[in-house]
Amino acid sequence: MLTSFIILALSAVFFINGKIRSDLVALCSLILLVIFNILTPEEALSGFSNNIVIMMIGLFVVGGAIFQTGLAKMISRKILELAGHNQLKLFILIMLVTAGIGAFVSNTGTVALMLPIVVSLAASAHSHPGRFLMPLAFASSMGGMMTLIGTPPNLVIQNTLTEAGYEPLSFFSFTPVGLICIAVGIIALIPLSKIFLSKNETDNQSKHNNGKSQKELIQEYQLMSNLFRVQITNDSHFNNKTLQNLDIARKYHINVLEIRRKPSNQRSFFQTIDQMTAGPETVVKNGDMFYVMGDYGQVEQFIKENHLELIDIHIPEGADIPDNIDLHDIGIAEILLMPSSKLINVPIKESGFREKFNINVLGIQRGGKYILQNLKDEKMHSGDAILVQGTWNNIARMSEDQSDWVVVGQPEAEAAKVTLDHKAPIAATIMLLMILAMVFDWVPAVIAVMVASVLMIFTGCLRNVEDAYRTINWESIVLIAAMLPMSMALEKTGASALISQNLVGSLGHWGPLALLAGIYFTTSLMTMVISNTATAVLLAPIAMQSAIGIGVSPYPFLFAVTVAASMCFASPFSTPPNALVMSAGKYSFIDYVKVGLPLQIIMGIIMIIVLPLLFPF
Known part of the structure; x- marks a missing residue:
């Protein structure tokens, strides 16, 4: 006994x-x-x-x-x-x-x-x-x-x-x-x-049907204070090399969110990299614009060591690009890890978000604190709120899997979609x-x-x-x-x-x-x-x-x-x-x-x- x-x-x-x-x-x-x-x-x-x-x-x-x-x-x-x-x-x-x-x-x-x-x-x-x-x-x-x-x-x-x-x-x-x-x-x-x-x-009257507005999420996670535009110069050894060979995330602990080749392009500020055209095999060219996220000190080191040029994020690339983040087809949302998720104690780099869903992880909220740096090695915990960025279609794809996470913050039209609704009567x-x-x-x-x-x-x-x-x-x-x-x-x-x-x-x-x-x-x-x-x-x-x-x-x-x-x-x-x-x-x-x-x-x-x-x- x-x-x-x-x-x-x-x-x-x-x-x-x-x-x-x-x-x-x-x-x-x-x-x-x-x-x-x-x-x-x-x-x-x-x-x-x-x-x-x-x-x-x-x-x-x-x-x-x-x-x-x-x-x-x-x-x-x-x-x-x-x-x-x-x-x-x-x-x-x-x-x-x-x-x-x-x-x-x-x-x-x-x-x-x-x-x-x-x-x-x-x-x-x-x-x-x-x-x-x-x-x-x-x-x-x-x-x-x-x-x-x-x-x-x-x-x-x-x-x-x-x-x-x-x-x-x-x-x-x-x-x-x-x-x-x-x-x-x-x-x-x-x-x-x-x-x-x-x-x-809150007395914020600018609520949208997706719960927290995109602007609120950006402010909450302080994204703008960690977002930088970096331009590839003629002297940079990045020219004519692939992103995979450059291995930027591992060396400098910063996240490349987007590459723009033509500043006059009408795309939205936060458009996700299409891995078919700007993935690991993408060849970097002179004049390319990198949108990177990370600590300023790490970004500064990244710029100095590679002969790049830092452009103030508040200065628009061209007259057609607004100062703030304009999100339409591209958006950001929070996902909450389920208590039984197989991703618990798994580092972000092994999560498969980028590979399976073409989604970037921008930050983690844990116990009222926000983790924005060195994300790829950060292990996820039960109850974490993870800020992700991608097309609304890809974010909606994530919502189909409720065994590991819950997606919060999609537009109502996306959140209301049901993939097998014709089977509901059965x-x-x-x-x-x-x-x-x-x-x-x-x-x-x-x-x-x-x-x-x-x-x-x-x-x-x-x-x-x-x-x-x-x-x-x-x-x-x-x-x-x-x-x-x-x-x-x-x-x-x-x-x-x-x-x-x-x-x-x-x-x-x-x-x-x-x-x-x-x-x-x-x-x-x-x-x-x-x-x-x-x-x-x-x-x-x-x-x-x-x-x-x-x-x-x-x-x-x-x-x-x-x-x-x-x-x-x-x-x-x-x-x-x-x-x-x-x-x-x-x-x-x-x-x-x-x-x-x-x-x-x-x-x-x-x-x-x-x-x-x-x-x-």
């Missing part, structure tokens, strides 16, 4: 530290349980064949098809447009639409879908998106409480009940709880967001049939999900099998598959029984309501430092044994676990949606405490009162 506690404690420490991926921590814990003979190899691997894990994989695929066909985007945009310019109506509709989508697909995917839409609509309502993005993240978690498949902790308590021989929950057993969560969330967040998030409001039909099969118990739930995910691929709602695999958050899958045997180890060694006996001994004599409160807030506290799925896996059997220990129904106690695990708002790192909106909303850690902690406490008090009424002791 002591060894199990030590392994669990070490896992918690590494979960909290966050420097090692949570799935890797869980796998290491699993290996240690086998090494110390607490679990057999068969028991340790049992989590990977568990129904919960298989259902989660299928649900990721189904959700990915719903997003890729544009079904959710089309529905949500149409509904949100009903708000017009009324901020209160927009706020309520954002909460309701997000919760509605989150009831059927992953909360992270829901936020990734809604985020660019909300940024655009917030701008049209003359409001800063920060007023809406934190409530958006919270609403996705509240919506997950509406159905059995809404969030992994719901599947965890279902599994705990069925393994203990209790009647399983139905698909909509969670709906009353979810509706109460959404109602409490809306009522509490209207004043909380107004008081604590309205500081982000995706809707498949998902509806899956839900009906689960509601009416035509087939086991896991079979319904598997059939639906395969049909999404065969009917072309996903382009191919590789696309289906990309929709799956493998970190979450491995985490839950590795944590399920951890709960088995705690039960096998008697650790769960010991914890539940202590809970019953300290709170049980006060009655089941006090014990319910103890389990709820223990789960709530644990979810603030480790993932909600891992918390639910560990505490569900403890809640079950505690209820049995005082001779009452386990249902309200298990619901307390799943609600408390899902309704964690006081930290940006407690759930992936909270982290995803942090950069876009310009939030600090204390913003989550000010808004999320009161909501978390209010939700807990309401749930402790309501759960015994819905599921009597």
